[in-house]
Amino acid sequence: DVKVTQSSRYLVKRTGEKVFLECVQDMDHENMFWYRQDPGLGLRLIYFSYDVKMKEKGDIPEGYSVSREKKERFSLILESASTNQTSMYLCASSFRDRAMGEQYFGPGTRLTVT
């Protein structure tokens, strides 16, 4: 079974703090993704990575950065957390160059910024 794990299920941070969210997958997937999920807005792509040290902006990259130093690990960084970044963050991974391209998701991190 594919397993995608995220470092925390719940996180509470203060405005202005630097926040790290970590994601690890064990299926040797090339692609990794970070989404945020908000009521009524569905899933919005923040960043994705198709290889080590490679990254591309998604639909809402402002206020976020990412790091992928190893194939299995993809980190999302909030440089200076703000209250409007309170959300559920979902990590996903998938194979590259597969017609199906289904994604496998972690359980999510619910981040609250106060």
Add this chain to the structure above:
Amino acid sequence: GNSVTQMEGPVTLSEEAFLTINCTYTATGYPSLFWYVQYPGEGLQLLLKATKADDKGSNKGFEATYRKETTSFHLEKGSVQVSDSAVYFCALKSGGYQKVTFGTGTKLQVIP
């Protein structure tokens, strides 16, 4: 660009009722289509998929048929159970493009 439109929820049904959740899409080329399900407190998991026109994806009693002529991929189940209560997301992936486009999700609540 690509987009997915699905019916707004919440949808509330009694146990053993018939379920339909509508999904239509706009995409370039010939996309692959997916339904994902998110149970309370969990991440999304793939429910079913279809790669070409007239393909039918099925899993756990759920079905969806890829209709190219109506650009639709409606989710159906003949008899829902309380355990089917979840949020359902329709999604598409277009060709070699690596990103997946998701709909906004439809919450299903099944009452005994």
